[in-house]
Amino acid sequence: xxxxxxxxxxxxxxxxxxxxxxxxxxxxxxxxxxxxxxxxxxxxxxxxxxxxxxxxxxxxxxxxxxxxxxxxxxxxxxxxxxxxxxxxxxxxxxxxxxxxxxxxxxxxxxxxxxxxxxxxxxxxxxx
Numbered sequence: 001x002x003x004x005x006x007x008x009x010x011x012x013x014x015x016x017x018x019x020x021x022x023x024x025x026x027x028x029x030x031x032x033x034x035x036x037x038x039x040x041x042x043x044x045x046x047x048x049x050x051x052x053x054x055x056x057x058x059x060x061x062x063x064x065x066x067x068x069x070x071x072x073x074x075x076x077x078x079x080x081x082x083x084x085x086x087x088x089x090x091x092x093x094x095x096x097x098x099x100x101x102x103x104x105x106x107x108x109x110x111x112x113x114x115x116x117x118x119x120x121x122x123x124x125x126x127x
Contacts, residue, residue, distance in 0.1 A: 009021075009022040010022075030048065030053070030056060037050075037052075037053040039056075050080050050081070051080070054076070054080050054127060057127065058113070067111075068113070071094075071096070071100075071104055072104055072107065072108055072113070074094050075090055075094060075101070075104055075105065075108060075114070076108070076113060076114075076127065078090055078093050078094060079114065079125060079126060079127045080127065083126060084117070084124035084125060084126040085124060085125055085126075086121075086123065086124060086125075087101050087102055087105060087123065087125065088101075090105070090125065105125055109125075113127065114126070114127060115127070
C-alpha cells in the first residue's frame with residue numbers, strides 16, 4: 001500500500017546493536033511492514049488485523065462493508081487473505097460458478113472495492 005513519501009530518520013547504534021527508525025506523523029496514520037499493517041496511536045504503534053485494515057481502506061474510498069451483499073462480502077473476505085487472485089481461484093474458494101464470480105467481480109470493480117490487473121488468463125483481482 002503506497003501512501004506517498006514518509007518522513008523518517010534512520011540511525012544505527014553499534015554499541016547496543018540496534019537500528020533506530022523515527023517515523024514522523026503524516027497524513028496517513030497506517031503503514032505496512034513485512035506484509036503486516038500497523039497504525040500509530042499517540043506515541044505507540046499497534047498492529048492492525050486484516051479486517052480493520054480493509055475497513056480503513058474502504059473508508060478512504062467512502063465505502064463500507066455494510067454496503068455489500070453476502071456474496072460480494074465473501075469475495076472481499078477471500079481477497080483480504082491474499083495479495084491477488086484469479087477469478088477461478090475465487091470461484092473455487094467461494095463455491096460460485098465462474099459466471100457468477102465474474103459478474104460479482106465486475107460489480108465490485110465498478111463500486112471501487114476491487115482492482116483488476118493483467119489480461120486474459122493472467123488477470124488477477126485485488127483489493
